[in-house]
Amino acid sequence: MQISHLDLESLDKLEKRTRAHLVNSLSGFKSANLVGTKSKTGETNLSIISSAFHLGADPALMGFIIRPDISPRHTLENIRENSYLTLNHINSNIVDQAHQTSARYPREISEFTACELQEEYLGDFPAPYVREASIKMGLQMVSERLLVENNTIFVIAKILHIYFPKDCWDESGPLDIVKAKTVSVSGLDTYHEGLKIKRLSYAKQDQKLSEI
């Protein structure tokens, strides 16, 4: 098998878009979520993010990165005005609509309307969920930090509400996100379903792993 090697110098020489494609695929499969927000004047916004990650279970926190000069800047404006937001798993039925939210729409156009996804309000939660998503969360922003390393904003948000199909959880283990048809993204534009290989037991020194 032939192996390619790129060092920092050859990476820096790549055309900008090529480097973006390549470097965006280096972390592996990325989560694919839609962030739903609302401005203080009631305009809704929906944007795709592939940077949402698990930060901790107790308290239940999520982290994500916003690039203020590019895409979800309306998201950032909205959560600064009104600290609530939703995260909605992209599933295989709504890949095209979800990807389309990455187009640059003016703030007065809601991506919900433009991309044909439905706003859903659950309980008295003040941010819009995506009706077509089967796994969704309502969150509140806890903090934001400017990362001086590349002028991005690192947002931490606390999970307040979780919704998921009852048959995707056995009340003890992880959610069955394969059954929920959650997708992942690689690079900037490639979407994948998951195919379960196995679930493994808790690892201990000198003990053989078993499948659960």
Added chain:
Amino acid sequence: MQISHLDLESLDKLEKRTRAHLVNSLSGFKSANLVGTKSKTGETNLSIISSAFHLGADPALMGFIIRPDISPRHTLENIRENSYLTLNHINSNIVDQAHQTSARYPREISEFTACELQEEYLGDFPAPYVREASIKMGLQMVSERLLVENNTIFVIAKILHIYFPKDCWDESGPLDIVKAKTVSVSGLDTYHEGLKIKRLSYAKQDQKLSEI
């Protein structure tokens, strides 16, 4: 379809391990990488992380979270001593060995030996790569921040070297991480292959998406 709803109060009431399984699966599919490091006295360490994420392409930066009280604390000690580290995609051939690195080994035992993965040194890079991984990177730590929200450490590292199978890249788009058999993880212990759905064109307002 029956929908389950958990609010913060019901989430807080869950047994600790159950909550960890559930909340860890909420972000969606997570990247699955092995971090290779070496202490200043030459002891190597290898640990699995599911929190590595793309932070930016220019400069090429990766972020990840370390929980200093639990698992990859030797990783953190090593990169504080010697700022270099490697990130190695877990592929479907080495899922068991990779998962086993999450057991608590004393610092003098290398997970490379204990978990039957081979150290590989490429060029003069001072941290060990995983020979069995087909996509791997050499990085240098740029910064670390304590996140007071949950006492975790957020590490930013700069990509210095990238290695991948030549037939996984067309020199313009993303790496074909499906061909490379890269896996993802959901929750704490469930591993998945990716099944490509489609690659979509750059999204623009008032322009129909097409498959690439």
